Each structure stands twice: as C-alpha cells, then as structure tokens.
Amino acid sequence: MSETSTGETPAAATPSNWNLPNALTTLRIVLVPFYGWALLYDGGDSITWRTVAWGIFFVAMVTDKVDGDIARARNLITDFGKIADPIADKAITGMAFIGLSIIMDTWWMWTITVVVLVREWAVTLLRLSVLKSVVIAAAQSGKWKTVAQALALGLLSLPLLEVGDEVGWLDVPGQITWGVAIVLLLVAFVLTIWSGYEFFRDVWRQRHSIRSTPAA
Template sequence: MKMNLPNKLTVLRLILVPVIMIVGMLPYIPFLISCFLVAFLFILTAVTDMLDGKIARKRGLITDFGKFLDPVADKFMVIGTLFVILFKPEFNHIKSLIIFSLVFIVFRELAVTSMRLVVSTGEGIVIAANSLGKIKTVSQIVAIATTLLEPVVQHVFARATGLTWDGNILPLTYLTLIFSIVMTVWSGISYIKSYWKYLDPEK
C-alpha cells in the first residue's frame, strides 16, 4: 500500500517511540541531560502529530488508515515516554502519580480502541479523534514535557541565581499531570457515550 505524507509522518512517530525509550533508559547519561534529550525527542515526535493532521486536512489526504493509526501512534508515544519517566529513580517522588496516569491512560485506550475495532468491523464506521480526544492528547503531551523539563529549568535557574535546587518540588508537573488524568477520563467517557449506540450485544 502506498502511503501519503500524513500517514508517513504517523509511521515516523511510531518509529521514534522506541528511540525515545532507548535514549531515556541509557544508564550512563546524567539525569538532567537525559531529561532534556527525551523531552526534545518527545516534542519532535509530538510535532509530527500536529503536522500530519494539518497536512491531511489541507490537502484532502484524510484516510481511514490515518484515522485509525494516528490515535494509536499517540498512545504509544505517550505511554512509552511515561514508562521512561517511571524508569528514572529521580522521579520516585511522583511515581504514584505517573502510575495513576499510566493506569487511566491504558484502561481508557483499551476501552476506546476495543470500541473502535468493534464499531469499525460491525458497522463500518471509523471513529476519528473528537475535540475532547485532541485536548486529552495535548494535555498529556504538555504534562509529559513539563515533567521532563521542569527539573532542568529549575536546575538552570538555581545555578544562575545561586539558590539551592530541590528536584522534589515540581508544582507544574503535579498540575499538568492531574489535568491530563482528568481529560483522559472525561474524553474516554465521551467516546463511549457517543458510540455505545453502535454496539449490538447480540452480535
């Protein structure tokens, strides 16, 4: 199958996910440098998400393949990077929040993906991302980027001002992660309510 440019960008996003995970888990890279590198790769990967949708709409290249694969690539990008954060002992003080994020995201995505497959197979309807789903994805991207970059920014600021750096105080990380959890649950409920009518329990 010949893929158009938006679909190629989506596939590229999938390819970049293991790169992020490998770089983030290399033991010999110092914590702050690792956070910066992972954040850079993660944001670069997230930009492909923004570009593929924009190009697809502008050039009329929206396909069922793209509608299905795009949110799948988003899931791998977010979940893979959260596992990198969970892997780092320096983030142990927010481990419970990261685990909560992963649990809610995985359960939400399993429910929505299962519904996508059932509705697509039974009714021939491809469920594309709605506005809440897009806000959810953006909130997760912002939360992960903040989690990775806040320690780096704090350290740079502390060195510039001569203040003591305490890597355990990450207020923006807490706020953005909690907001992303709320949006994850909310958007999941919205999807299920919208497409529940297409599920036939007798099939």
C-alpha cells in the same frame, strides 16, 4: 469536475499509502524506542539525554499535528493512516507515561499511568474494531486531554529537578516548572477519565439507537 459519458461523476481516486502524512506517522513510531532510551539513560538522571528525549517528544507532537493537517488539506486520508496514526500517538505517550513512572517510581504516578493506558488503548482498539459502522466524533474534552497530556509529558521529560544540581540558579525555576507539569498531568488525568466516559456513553447510545431503529 468532468463526468463520464453516462453522466455519472467518477469516484475520486484512492490516495496512495506512500504519502507525506503516512511518512510522518511512521517517523513517530520509529522515534518511540529512541525516545524511551534517551529518557531512561542512566536511570533518567542524565541532563543531556533527558533534554534529547524532550526534543524527540517535541518532534513527535509537532508531526502529529502536521500530518493530520496535511492529510485533510490534500485529501490524503488512507486506511493505513487511520490505523497507524492513533497507534503512533498512543505508543509515544505510552512510552512517556511508563518511562516517567520508572523514573519517578511513586504509587500515584504508576496509578495514573495504568489508568490512562487502559483508557487510551481501550478507546483506540474499540474505534479500530467494532465501531466500523458507528462514528463517534472527537469530544472537546478529548481534545483538551490531548493538549494537557502533551504539555505535561513534554515538560516532565525535561530534567527539571536534576538540572539544579548542575546549574544552581536553575533549581527554583526547575521546581516551579515541575510543579506546573504535575498540575497539567492531573488535569490530563481527570480529562482522560471524563472523555473516556463520554466516549463509551456515546458508543452505547449510538449502538442502542441502531438496534432500536426498525428495518426498512
């Protein structure tokens, strides 16, 4: 790395917001209404459009992984990306939870949806606002929560119970897969609560540590 005439190393150039990771993040945000429309078309009973909804959700989850990897590998982390990326993630999963709650229309699914969305947006808003000087690393439980959520919501986006009415031999596989998806959803729900507890616990500890540290 070259140095200036004063012997100081120049600061790295700030990456432009016009880059591939941010474009993929923006794509995820744009896909949200299309996913919601496809999922809820004909009250969620359309096999074709539920399959399309799954495809959109799959693309969103893949781009979520890809844009982060590219941003870190090419040093393309921007302020826009830091803000837009979690918003895009919560928007697509939030649409999935709400859409599936409308389709399933059960008290327990609505309960899971409300609890998960309150936790997710509370953590996201806290990270983006009051935690500018406090860094909370992503816990392992949070990473497993994200994986379980993606798998559960992706599977439930498919017409697993509806397809048996059209293709008889898919009835049992559909029911089994639906059961697996519900188990994954419950696992994600538990991990959501636990990782949320860990996050707020770590926030309290760090802020308490900062307050108790004597000024230099």
